[in-house]
Amino acid sequence: MDLIAYNKSERVANITINRPGKRNALNPELVTSLTKAFDAASEDEDVKVIILKSNGDVFSAGADLEYLQQLQNNTNEENFHDTIALKELFLSIYRSPKLVIAQVEGHAIAGGCGLVSVCDIVFSVPEAKFGYTEVKIGFIPALVTCFLVRKLGEGRAKEMLLSGELIDANTASDYGLINFIVNKEGISISVSAYAQKIVQGTSANSIALSKELLTSVQDLSLDEGLNLAVSLNVKTRSSTDCKRGIAAFLNKEKLEW
The missing domain is CATH 3.90.226.10 (2-enoyl-CoA Hydratase; Chain A, domain 1)
Structure with missing residues (x-):
């Protein structure tokens, strides 16, 4: 079996x-x-x-x-x-x-x-x-x-x-x-x-990056955690998912993830 x-x-x-x-x-x-x-x-x-x-x-x-x-x-x-x-x-x-x-x-x-x-x-x-x-x-x-x-x-x-x-x-x-x-x-x-x-309602990229931050931040000092948050924030802003999400929000469109 x-x-x-x-x-x-x-x-x-x-x-x-x-x-x-x-x-x-x-x-x-x-x-x-x-x-x-x-x-x-x-x-x-x-x-x-x-x-x-x-x-x-x-x-x-x-x-x-x-x-x-x-x-x-x-x-x-x-x-x-x-x-x-x-x-x-x-x-x-x-x-x-x-x-x-x-x-x-x-x-x-x-x-x-x-x-x-x-x-x-x-x-x-x-x-x-x-x-x-x-x-x-x-x-x-x-x-x-x-x-x-x-x-x-x-x-x-x-x-x-x-x-x-x-x-x-x-x-x-x-x-x-x-x-x-x-x-x-x-x-x-x-x-x-x-x-x-x-x-249907969330970005796979956002889930992955959020989990990366959540699993890492507890091992870091406050400054190190904030630096990681900054880098992931920048990475997210340039992602295709973020661009699609913001465009859909501004145009009041329902986004299919």
């Missing part, structure tokens, strides 16, 4: 984790497949939005049991390369020039919640629970920490990462981990409608 399903329609790439019998748990093969899929979608000029979702009742339960057992016998070098692979997946999602939406229709735990953390927009069903349970098995959510502090701030990140407790969708929304809560019957429609709103 293919570990993921990939399809593209109306400028939206759908990447679906397909290990329902294993609760969509992560293993090295799945991590590699997801990275390749995100890289392909990010490089596809016909794609403006990427949707990440899963088959089955669980979004992702984190690492699977066979993988956890294998970790105990890995050499340091094997663990290094394995961790680098997961890092590359998170960065592929986080730095994608396309808008990335997570469609969460079940629990997202440990590494599965890590996937949620690096997406731009998150839709969830009310029943889903979220959390990073690594500390309960003597592990640490090392890679996730780098992204979660950016998303939630240090206080909330500490609360989630150090306790290992699960939170419900309403709490995850209050914390800023997810954006929208929609019932299971309506979540696919809501996600598709949101994706099409982005496809």
Whole structure:
């Protein structure tokens, strides 16, 4: 069975984790497949939005049991390369020039919640629970920490990462981990409608440059961040998209992106 399903329609790439019998748990093969899929979608000029979702009742339960057992016998070098692979997946999602939406229709735990953390927009069903349970098995959510502090701030990140407790969708929304809560019957429609709103109403170039600024500015001093903002502002003004957008605005025309 293919570990993921990939399809593209109306400028939206759908990447679906397909290990329902294993609760969509992560293993090295799945991590590699997801990275390749995100890289392909990010490089596809016909794609403006990427949707990440899963088959089955669980979004992702984190690492699977066979993988956890294998970790105990890995050499340091094997663990290094394995961790680098997961890092590359998170960065592929986080730095994608396309808008990335997570469609969460079940629990997202440990590494599965890590996937949620690096997406731009998150839709969830009310029943889903979220959390990073690594500390309960003597592990640490090392890679996730780098992204979660950016998303939630240090206080909330500490609360989630150090306790290992699960939170419900309403709490995850209050914390800023997810954006929208929609019932299971309506979540696919809501996600598709949101994706099409982005496809039809926004410039792909503007999304890409805005994400570049958003993912970079937190690592820079104020002056460095402003200098990057200036350079991207200048770059945007000379772009075809900006010229088309301003012309359409001035002429009161509806622009088809």
